[in-house]
Amino acid sequence: MNVLDPWSPQQSISASNLSADSTESARLASIVNSYRPNLTKYEEFYRQVHQKPEISGLESETAALVADHLRTLGFEVHTHIGGEGVVGILHNGPGKTILNRAELDAPPILEPVMHACGHDMNMATLLGASNLLKAASREWSGTLIALFQPDEEETGGAQAMIDDGLYSKVPIPDLLLGQHVVTLHAGQIAAKSGPVLVAADSINVRITGGPYENSLNPQICLDPIPLAMHIISERDDYVHERIGADEDVTVACWGFHAGVPGNDYVAYADIPLDVKTVKADVRKQALRLIEDKIKVERRTAGTPKEPQFNYSVRAPLTENNDKTTARIQAAFHDYFGSDSVPMRFTRACEDFSLLTGGHNVPHTYWNFGGSPTTDGEIPTNHSPFFAPAIEPTLEAGVSAMALAVLAFSAS
Ligand SMILES: [Zn+2]
Missing domain, CATH: 3.30.70.360 (Alpha-Beta Plaits)
Incomplete structure (x- = not known):
């Protein structure tokens, strides 16, 4: 282990064996399982946002809902960053600053606008994970930033938040995390090192x-x-x-x-x-x-x-950092078992990595599954028929996001 490298895993993780130390894994699992909130209110949030999708740049009602919820959780909240961008900060002692990102907008599809990319689910999981980490604040130390980005579909929102002084309001993170619901089977999680999006x-x-x-x-x-x-x-x-x-x-x-x-x-x-x-x-x-x-x-x-x-x-290319991703993969592998599956490279693109703001911030972006079935033709993201199963998608997404933070901050 290279002690000079802050991202080296605390336990030995090799490519052939992604398992972290079993005591540590059991501890992370126990934190996630004991503090995960009742997800009914996040199901309601998902339904509410799903029924009122807002296109890129016009996400005012969605942003207000998210900001209100972060305030009730006790986060320091900043709004209207780069348009309708919202950040919530939870200061929880010394340690790493970890920024978790979700997207506020919906693409213009048939209805004429619907959450066909699943950003409603991404938001619900980040709010649920924020709740879990707030409740579990005695078990970890550091600063958590929950960031809700506007205008991802037009890939303008991340840069707009940076240009609007995001890092004058929020500390520059040590690690940037993001997750996106895709057509994997609901409950599955997939991460990988290296390029993940074009x-x-x-x-x-x-x-x-x-x-x-x-x-x-x-x-x-x-x-x-x-x-x-x-x-x-x-x-x-x-x-x-x-x-x-x-x-x-x-x-x-x-x-x-x-x-x-x-x-x-x-x-x-x-x-x-x-x-x-x-x-x-x-x-x-x-x-x-x-x-x-x-x-x-x-x-x-x-x-x-x-x-x-x-x-x-x-x-830009979305390319996951090897070390932070290996650690997150190990945590996923131990928690999700056979539901931790290989991540496929896709020809989609994202402005997620622009949230580093030109600073040298390692980042990991992973997928979680939402498909209720593996049979027949499964509608992909942006299809007008895309419809994740609310559960177990929500629980898996909340657990994955919280686990990824705890893997670097559990004390
Ligand atoms: Zn998307």
Whole structure:
């Protein structure tokens, strides 16, 4: 054990045996089981928020509910950070500061808005775990921050909270934790080291058309639509052929806009592209390949203007810290037994890791299951049919979040 490394497990944990010391495991389990609150009120909270979903940036009622509950638990509460962001702080003596994050918003889906990503469940589990840890405050020492982030679906909320001075109100954490309900079987927990979610970049490309030289006839112009369609149809294969089929990279097209009805002159075509990658060098290469390809196509088509490229980072790579994750995995393994399952890497993205605010804060992000069944087609997150079973999902999520905190702070 490297005593200089604050994140080294207190017990020896090897890759082949994730089990922590059995006495310590039994103690953590006993704290979680003895202090876990009656979850009925969190079921009610879940139902209440589920029935009144609010989209990114407009989460005022959800934020107010969360803030009220944190106040009743005795947390120091700050609101309206980066929009509707809420943090609750529980000062509980010396030790590590651990920030746990959940999301307030719901994506715009059929209804036209529903909690199709399960953020209602993520919030309910963080409130339940906050209650558990407050009740168990004699058993651990440190500072707990419960953070409820707005605008995750548009991946703007984490940075907005940082830009709005989050860390002037809240101590910079030693560890950042987050969990998300997914389509694993309800009651299952999954964590892993290394990359867990992709990096995502947006490129808004504008292809400008224009008149042929000396032509005054609007019908005789270089139409940007066929050129834009050609670029859309080739973009993914082109990048894969050059980067290699084994590398994890996708170039999706999210839409297409060109022209105005009634006007036969099409000035430009806009193509929003979404590039998802895992490795930094592949990301750089993919972005360069796309830009070069579009420039070559434009020259071949002979349109008068260079295309415009508007780049923005939607989300950085979410990459779990090896040491903090190994310790959390060991705690999960011992508590959940066979319900602690391997975590799969997914091509979803998150702004969770931006909550480090550029500070060197290790982070671990894991999944918990919500599917009532393993049979047939299970609706995924963002499907209009996504519907976690309230139990045992809620109990497992509350226990997992509390365990992860206790693994670093139990005294
Ligand atoms: Zn989500």
